[in-house]
Amino acid sequence: MSAPAPALAPPSGGSPRRKAGLGPRQKAERREAIALVIPALLPIIVFSMIPLLAGVYLGFTNATLARNAEIEFTGFDNFVQLAGDEQFWDSFGIGLVWAGSVAALTGISAIALALLLNSKLRFKSLTRIIVLIPWAMPPVVTGILWRMIYDVNSGPLNAALSWFGIDKVNWLGDFSTALPAVIVVGIWSGLPQTTVLLLAGMQSIPGELHEAAALDGANAARRFWHVTLPGLAPVLIAITSIDFIWNFNDFGIVYVLTEGGPGGQTMIPPLFTYLEAFRNREIGYASAMGDVLVLAILLILSIYLVNQFRQNKEGR
Amino acid sequence: MNTNMKTPLPVTVLQYLALGGFLLFLGFPVLWIVSASFKSSAELNSLSANLIPNEWVFTNFTTALERQNLLTSAGNSFLVAVSTMVIAVIVTLPMSYALARLRGKLRAAGTVWILATQVFPQILIIIPLFLVLRTLMLNDTLLGLILVYVTFTLPFTLWMMQGYVAAVPRELEDAGSMDGASRFKVLVHIVFPLLRPGLMATAMFTFVSAWNEFFLALVLLQSPELFTLPITLRAFLGAEGQTQLGPLAAGAVLATIPSLIVFSFLQKKLTGGMLAGAVKG
Numbered sequence: 343m344s345a346p347a348p349a350l351a352p353p354s355g356g357s358p359r360r361k362a363g364l365g366p367r368q369k370a371e372r373r374e375a376i377a378l379v380i381p382a383l384l385p386i387i388v389f390s391m392i393p394l395l396a397g398v399y400l401g402f403t404n405a406t407l408a409r410n411a412e413i414e415f416t417g418f419d420n421f422v423q424l425a426g427d428e429q430f431w432d433s434f435g436i437g438l439v440w441a442g443s444v445a446a447l448t449g450i451s452a453i454a455l456a457l458l459l460n461s462k463l464r465f466k467s468l469t470r471i472i473v474l475i476p477w478a479m480p481p482v483v484t485g486i487l488w489r490m491i492y493d494v495n496s497g498p499l500n501a502a503l504s505w506f507g508i509d510k511v512n513w514l515g516d517f518s519t520a521l522p523a524v525i526v527v528g529i530w531s532g533l534p535q536t537t538v539l540l541l542a543g544m545q546s547i548p549g550e551l552h553e554a555a556a557l558d559g560a561n562a563a564r565r566f567w568h569v570t571l572p573g574l575a576p577v578l579i580a581i582t583s584i585d586f587i588w589n590f591n592d593f594g595i596v597y598v599l600t601e602g603g604p605g606g607q608t609m610i611p612p613l614f615t616y617l618e619a620f621r622n623r624e625i626g627y628a629s630a631m632g633d634v635l636v637l638a639i640l641l642i643l644s645i646y647l648v649n650q651f652r653q654n655k656e657g658r
Numbered sequence: 659m660n661t662n663m664k665t666p667l668p669v670t671v672l673q674y675l676a677l678g679g680f681l682l683f684l685g686f687p688v689l690w691i692v693s694a695s696f697k698s699s700a701e702l703n704s705l706s707a708n709l710i711p712n713e714w715v716f717t718n719f720t721t722a723l724e725r726q727n728l729l730t731s732a733g734n735s736f737l738v739a740v741s742t743m744v745i746a747v748i749v750t751l752p753m754s755y756a757l758a759r760l761r762g763k764l765r766a767a768g769t770v771w772i773l774a775t776q777v778f779p780q781i782l783i784i785i786p787l788f789l790v791l792r793t794l795m796l797n798d799t800l801l802g803l804i805l806v807y808v809t810f811t812l813p814f815t816l817w818m819m820q821g822y823v824a825a826v827p828r829e830l831e832d833a834g835s836m837d838g839a840s841r842f843k844v845l846v847h848i849v850f851p852l853l854r855p856g857l858m859a860t861a862m863f864t865f866v867s868a869w870n871e872f873f874l875a876l877v878l879l880q881s882p883e884l885f886t887l888p889i890t891l892r893a894f895l896g897a898e899g900q901t902q903l904g905p906l907a908a909g910a911v912l913a914t915i916p917s918l919i920v921f922s923f924l925q926k927k928l929t930g931g932m933l934a935g936a937v938k939g
Binding site: 374375377378379381382383385386388389390391392393394396397398400451454455458461463465468469472473474475476477478479480481482483485486487488489490491495496498501502530533534538562584587588590591592593594597598611612615616619620625628629632633635636639640643 | 669670673674676677680681683684685686687688690691694702703704707709748749750752753755756760764771774775776777778779780781782783784785786787789790794805806808809810812816841866869870872873877887888891892894895903906907910913914917918920921922925
């Protein structure tokens with residue numbers, strides 16, 4: 343992000359920069375900039391940056407929630423302990439499956455739904471209204487609503503299955519169905535936003551491209567593959583990766599649905615960390631988990647960014 | 659688009675089937691909870707998949723509002739959401755201008771920070787945040803929650819607003835300053851009025867975020883009389899078997915209405931803002 347070195351700058355590129363001795367005008371501009379930025383910067387520093395840095399640091403301490411306990415720096419002790427904590431690594435794996443499945447399946451379904459909404463079918467305005475509701479719904483309400491749907495005795499899902507003679511399933515309470523059931527809810531709540539964004543992306547692809555391809559004799563499938571998908575790719579990749587990170591870091595819906603149960607089958611890392619911090623009161627250890635999660639995300643992100651960079655280089 | 663192309667009939671049938679599947683998947687759960695809010699408790703506990711209640715009951719709503727301090731929580735949520743909205747707008751406006759107009763290090767730092775907040779799990783921030791609020795004597799207060807909400811919506815609002823600022827032609831500002839008006843006057847009289855539509859969208863977005871937010875409120879509020887709506891609704895769930903499904907459904911339906919209203923106004927603008935960020939950001 344640094345400015346280009348002066349020697350590399352084009353000779354006529356703007357006024358030369360002077361390091362020392364700002365003129366009165368630059369000074370006034372600097373004061374203006376500070377005045378514009380302070381109201382937002384103050385809360386950012388107090389409630390976001392300091393907690394962020396402190397959170398990273400707490401991972402290297404033995405902090406607890408007890409009021410007068412002294413916080414001691416313990417180096418990598420927490421991380422050594424964490425390396426052998428099977429429960430944490432189990433939850434890490436569950437978190438990857440959860441966030442990965444939700445992001446991938448949401449992306450695929452959203453493409454399909456956006457294509458349908460972009461076609462000449464009827465009922466599109468009805469679909470648009472319905473798409474709006476899950477998007478606006480508070481996550482807690484989403485959790486409550488799906489608990490009712492999945493309920494063993496009074497839920498409509500089991501009632502519908504009983505018409506086909508299928509026995510009751512305890513969707514959120516059974517070891518084998520809990521995680522898939524939670525993933526379905528994740529898709530349900532993320533699908534609307536992804537679809538609407540993809541739809542907007544599709545509509546920004548120039549229609550002439552489709553017409554030209556059609557004139558060349560390309561059928562619908564080929565046009566989708568060669569025109570729509572490449573045009574959509576930047577939006578799709580950006581949304582899917584943000585979706586993955588959000589789901590990996592958040593636990594609201596899972597907390598309301600299962601609280602991590604049954605037997606830890608849906609215990610995703612942020613939920614595990616939350617319980618460690620506020621039920622077991624082990625702040626230092628919980629923060630170390632948070633540190634590991636950040637590292638993991640940064641690692642995944644950097645692999646992705648390096649790939650993007652390479653593709654850009656090869657492609658152009 | 660492709661106006662001269664005829665879609666073969668089987669494809670059309672498949673398309674309608676797929677659309678129907680999506681409608682069922684997205685719409686049925688919503689219809690179910692609305693219908694549950696009008697069902698009697700006897701009907702709710704029986705294994706029947708009636709979408710239309712046998713007997714329409716309205717007591718769930720009155721029970722929910724009367725008994726389970728839902729109204730207090732709704733009041734808290736409203737206060738928090740409106741305050742967050744007002745403060746966020748006041749704070750976002752000048753900084754988004756700075757981000758859009760003053761290039762260089764500030765912009766780079768702002769972008770990095772916005773990205774960082776998306777990558778860090780809130781759980782890592784919440785623990786020290788809890789301690790910071792305790793130090794400032796703001797723990798377990800609505801003011802503390804409001805300030806935290808303002809801060810946490812800033813990445814998105816700044817991102818959105820700076821796009822709107824960038825769309826204002828610089829020439830308008832230059833013309834203003836040629837006439838001898840100060841930068842401040844130019845901002846207040848020329849730039850800010852042009853930003854009104856974007857500002858409305860940003861304001862409504864912060865309202866919905868604060869209204870729907872669950873996790874930060876869960877950790878930062880301890881006194882039941884301060885609980886926001888999501889926290890109280892979550893508490894409705896209670897122990898297995900004790901849950902009163904009817905009032906719970908009624909409460910959930912009521913909690914969705916405000917953000918649904920705001921969202922229906924907001925949808926188009928929000929999409930535009932997010933898309934601009936995703937592609938150009």
